[in-house]
Amino acid sequence: xxxxxxxxxxxxxxxxxxxxxxxxxxxxxxxxxxxxxxxxxxxxxxxxxxxxxxxxxxxxxxxxxxxxxxxxxxxxxxxxxxxxxxxxxxxxxxxxxxxxxxxxxxxxxxx
Amino acid sequence: xxxxxxxxxxxxxxxxxxxxxxxxxxxxxxxxxxxxxxxxxxxxxxxxxxxxxxxxxxxxxxxxxxxxxxxxxxxxxxxxxxxxxxxxxxxxxxxxxxxxxxxxxxxxxxxxxxxxx
Numbered sequence: 496x497x498x499x500x501x502x503x504x505x506x507x508x509x510x511x512x513x514x515x516x517x518x519x520x521x522x523x524x525x526x527x528x529x530x531x532x533x534x535x536x537x538x539x540x541x542x543x544x545x546x547x548x549x550x551x552x553x554x555x556x557x558x559x560x561x562x563x564x565x566x567x568x569x570x571x572x573x574x575x576x577x578x579x580x581x582x583x584x585x586x587x588x589x590x591x592x593x594x595x596x597x598x599x600x601x602x603x604x605x606x
Numbered sequence: 607x608x609x610x611x612x613x614x615x616x617x618x619x620x621x622x623x624x625x626x627x628x629x630x631x632x633x634x635x636x637x638x639x640x641x642x643x644x645x646x647x648x649x650x651x652x653x654x655x656x657x658x659x660x661x662x663x664x665x666x667x668x669x670x671x672x673x674x675x676x677x678x679x680x681x682x683x684x685x686x687x688x689x690x691x692x693x694x695x696x697x698x699x700x701x702x703x704x705x706x707x708x709x710x711x712x713x714x715x716x717x718x719x720x721x722x723x
Contacts, residue, residue: 528649532712537640540649581711594644594697596714 501584501597509605514574516600518567518584527560527567527586532599538583541569574604608634610702612715619690620723626686627718629700635680636702640712641673644697656683690722 498521508514518527526545530538542551544560544567551558557570567586571578581599588595609632619625629639637658642650654675655663662675672694674686683702687694697719701712 530650537652538650538712543649594699594717599711 499584499586499595499597501582501600503600504598505601505603507603507605508574510576511573514571514578514602516569516582516584516602518569518597520565520586520595523564523589524586525564525589527564527584529558529567529569530583530585531580532583533580536580571602574602576604576606578602579604608702608704608711608713610700610713610715612698612700612718614718615716616719616721618721618723621691622689624686624688625690625720626684627698627700627720629683629685629702629715631681631702631704631713634702634704636683636704637680638703639677639683640701640703641675641683641685642699642701644699644717646697650699653685687720690720692722695720695722 529541532538549560555572581601583599585596613628639656641653656677658677677683699717701714
């Protein structure tokens with residue numbers, strides 16, 4: 496079945512450093528969504544990418560969808576303590592039947 | 607790793623019927639489970655928080671009499687869509703919370719696609 500992996504599983508950074516998490520699917524995705532879950536909270540939708548090679552930015556966050564639509568990345572520039580949380584990628588397969596979450600990357604930011 | 611299953615994976619029903627969706631944590635006990643809804647190509651929307659042995663907490667705008675949630679054991683929560691109508695057609699996803707070393711992690715089920723004719 497379709498599998499979505501994320502690396503790294505955990506990341507500890509010093510405040511001000513950059514951070515990147517990578518999402519890789521075993522099959523082509525029709526779209527990819529990114530969610531952020533703060534400790535004790537629920538996944539909050541960040542963004543959706545649909546087009547091959549698409550790049551979107553939200554302030555310090557840059558999201559990219561691979562050309563083959565099988566991988567994606569989230570890059571945070573100059574992390575802040577408010578960036579702490581788990582970042583999930585998720586997407587539908589090309590048939591729109593299966594929506595699969597990645598296991599998440601847990602980010603810790605040290606002040 | 608922690609595994610969460612949902613049953614059924616997809617269901618088609620006639621308008622007016624009720625549909626029950628099960629969410630199970632297979633290898634861990636989950637005091638808290640969550641139910642989400644997702645419309646096509648949209649993001650997840652939290653519907654309710656299901657706590658074992660107590661009443662579920664519903665998000666604003668979610669009808670508790672329409673979406674009945676029962677969390678009778680530490681490994682099972684059920685969502686019943688009562689008197690389903692075509693507008694209830696959606697993708698329903700549950701997650702189960704695992705508390706380990708003071709850290710709560712949600713593990714998501716594979717989802718249930720409901721189509722109401």
